[in-house]
Amino acid sequence: MTADRVGTRAGMGTNHTETERKYDGGPLPRRLDELPGVAAAEPVEPQDLDAVYYDTEDLRLLHRHVTLRRRSGGTDAGWHLKLPLDGDSRQELRLPLDAAEAGEGEGEAAGEGERAAPQEFAVRVKAFTRGATLVPVAHLRTRRTGVELKDEEGAVLAQIVEDRVTAQVLAGRPTAPGDGERGAEPSGPGSGDGSPTEVSGWTEIEVELEAAGTADLLDRVDAVFADAGLFRSPWPAKLARALGPDRARSAAPAALPTGTAGALVMAGFREHLARLLGLDAAVRRGEEDSVHQLRITTRRLRSLLRVHHRLFDRDRADHLADELRWLGHVLGDARDQEVLGEQLLDGLGAVPDRGRRGALRTLRALVTERYDRGYQRAWERAVATMDGPRYFTLLADLEAFAADPPLRARADRDATEQLSDVLRHEQRRTVKRLDRALRSEPGPQRDEALHRARKAAKRARYTAEDGRRPALSKRARKRTRTFGKRMKKLHKVLGTHQDSVVERRELSRLAGQDATTAPHAFAYGVLHERERERADAAVRRLPALRSRAARRKPTRLA
Secondary structure (H helix, E strand, O other): OOOOOOOOOOOOOEEEEEEEEEEEOOOOOOOHHHOOOOOEEEEOOOEEEEEEEEEOOOOOOHHHOOEEEEEEOOOOOEEEEEEEOOOOEEEEEEEOOOHHHHOOOOOOOOOOOOOOOOHHHHHHOHHHHOOOOOEEEEEEEEEEEEEEEEOOOOOEEEEEEEEEEEEEEEEOOOOOOOOOOOOOOOOOOOOOOOEEEEEEEEEEEEEEEOOOOOHHHHHHHHHHHHHOOOOEOOOOOHHHHHHOHHHHOOOOOOOOOOOEHHHHHHHHHHHHHHHHHHHHHHHHOOOOOHHHHHHHHHHHHHHHHHHOHHHEOHHHHHHHHHHHHHHHHHHHHHHHHHHHHHHHHHHHOOOOOOOOHHHHHHHHHHHHHHHHHHHHHHHHHHHHHHOOHHHHHHHHHHHHHHHOOOEOHHHHOEHHHHHHHHHHHHHHHHHHHHHHHHHOOOOHHHHHHHHHHHHHHHHHHHHHHHHOOOOOOHHHHHHHHHHHHHHHHHHHHHHHHHHHHHHHHHHHHHHHHOOOOHHHHHHHHHHHHHHHHHHHHHHHHHHHHHHHHOOOHHHOOO
């Protein structure tokens, strides 16, 4: 199920991965066509580019390596949003120049007469702007010349351009990083009226891979440039250079000693946080499966904090875990409607028609409409909550925790020892809960006990999956993977049982609502019996899975 949101229509813009490197100075070296694999270096038509860069007054986008600009001139005029990926790559999204005219005011520029950022892009960066207004912060004019490197068949491998840039920083003067991060609006000075205050200029070279190019070409170009006295620029983006080092600096995450428990755990924490921030836009745009994936990510973060709680300051870790639990509940209603609707429709496909084909078709339409509507309403409530201060504060707290984790002395212990200890603990916890459930008589009490065992198996699985890091030995990684696979199988079977419990409860509720409709009651009865059989089959598999999950060898990592 997906939500019907403005800005999610296919074909509104383009999306591609940009891989480039920047170098200080110029001019371009000669004989670029002598590079291995390059048959020609053909000049490109000179371009005059005019770009206005948008950010919050305290530069929340720049400090997260995100770029938003409106550029005219050249071959790619339009609105551009660049999001960080690994290495030299970024995800670049483009919209036409008039895209903002179709927006509804989200991210509206502060100055009278200034253009608003397109709603599509304002929504995509809301996890970073967090209610602060997007304003023009710099105006760059660029004279671009360069060459295209082509292979023997004429395919473009890369474009190498020399940019002569004139930059104006716009008032209000952007404030220091971090100001206003926890509130709806930054507290620093500046009017954001778009008037120029500072002017600078420089020359730089960009090397961008095209579709036919490969990453090793960048390294070959790098060597040629080094021979010519051209070296990689310390500036990640033109906007950063225009604003200068004081305003463009981003706080680097605290470096942690390699091979320690703290380094192992925080690597997982930072990965999950990056995924959470990326999924924020997907949920707001109503993308398929986005609510589910964001909910999984919040659970993984919370699980990590709970499992490794002895490594952290207890108060801060507990507070974050509690807030992540709250976020999971915010997303829960939408996910529940999504799952129930999908399961009921899947089940109805297996109901024999017995002359009731028309009634079953009507019931399928009723179920589709009911749960689509339920999902839409729950999704709208979730997004409204994600526009509130509690959610934005949680994001800021997560980033602060990732940048400077409140580690205790225990975090300096060996990573393998830490992981062995927590895997054994999670194993004992899971098996104990499962044994208690299997000793119970069938009924609601056992269903609840199996649900608790499922949550324990899930946490054990997440712990193992987060622990598979290069810092561990090959044997430790192999055993951790084995343990994780066993817990995943157990978790999935217990999940099948829990899904059946929830669906049978929902079917009983629906049968009570539609009691006067005989064909519907028949279908609900068939589905209820089918789900009971599915639950019983899951329970029959548990003893064997329990035996495998309880084996100690996979937790002995050292």
